[in-house]
Amino acid sequence: GNSVTQMEGPVTLSEEAFLTINCTYTATGYPSLFWYVQYPGEGLQLLLKATKADDKGSNKGFEATYRKETTSFHLEKGSVQVSDSAVYFCALMDSSYKLIFGSGTRLLVRP
Amino acid sequence: DAGITQSPRYKITETGRQVTLMCHQTWSHSYMFWYRQDLGHGLRLIYYSAAADITDKGEVPDGYVVSRSKTENFPLTLESATRSQTSVYFCASSDTGGRTAFFGQGTRLTVV
Numbered sequence: 001g002n003s004v005t006q007m008e009g010p011v012t013l014s015e016e017a018f019l020t021i022n023c024t025y026t027a028t029g030y031p032s033l034f035w036y037v038q039y040p041g042e043g044l045q046l047l048l049k050a051t052k053a054d055d056k057g058s059n060k061g062f063e064a065t066y067r068k069e070t071t072s073f074h075l076e077k078g079s080v081q082v083s084d085s086a087v088y089f090c091a092l093m094d095s096s097y098k099l100i101f102g103s104g105t106r107l108l109v110r111p
Numbered sequence: 112d113a114g115i116t117q118s119p120r121y122k123i124t125e126t127g128r129q130v131t132l133m134c135h136q137t138w139s140h141s142y143m144f145w146y147r148q149d150l151g152h153g154l155r156l157i158y159y160s161a162a163a164d165i166t167d168k169g170e171v172p173d174g175y176v177v178s179r180s181k182t183e184n185f186p187l188t189l190e191s192a193t194r195s196q197t198s199v200y201f202c203a204s205s206d207t208g209g210r211t212a213f214f215g216q217g218t219r220l221t222v223v
Binding site: 034036042043044045046049089093096097098099100101102103104 | 142144146151152153154155156159161169201203205211212213214215216217
């Protein structure tokens with residue numbers, strides 16, 4: 001069946017450091033892929049998405065590229081800020097429009 | 112206000128009681144979903160609905176009941192709450208094309 005695997009957290013970085021959060025998926029066909037962010041006490045917000053192979057999603061300095069050959073959708077940011085501290089979820093959308101999530105990765109950015 | 116709203120935001124209930132969590136969206140999205148969020152499990156799908164009067168089970172449906180008589184509302188009922196149902200519950204909606212899903216603020220439910 002479809003599934004998403006994310007790197008375990010927490011990830012602790014200093015401000016302005018480079019961020020990578022790994023995400024790989026297992027799916028039939030070519031699902032759309034998403035990154036959602038959850039700030040403390042809030043719901044999930046869409047951060048970026050990609051709908052086909054080699055697409056790059058980007059938003060607020062974050063980027064992720066849909067890699068069919070490695071079934072991956074790693075999240076990157078060149079210079080993180082304290083305000084980026086949150087939980088990040090990778091997800092795929094299956095053929096019934098259901099989102100299947102990874103377990104989430106907590107990011108903590110220190111000043 | 113436009114968007115997707117959940118109520119209540121916080122709820123404490125006793126084991127064995129029935130409790131209903133409400134979800135309302137103003138976009139007329141066809142698809143609606145209920146997820147629960149537990150530490151170490153991410154978000155798991157409880158039930159979803161493709162349209163009014165069409166619902167289907169997700170990954171963890173046991174102990175839950177849903178209905179969808181109107182497109183904009185998708186209530187989730189715990190028929191007899193158990194401590195294992197203590198969780199944060201999120202409702203989401205998506206348009207027919209599934210371009211993206213929008214989430215409510217969540218309901219934190221504690222069963223004592």
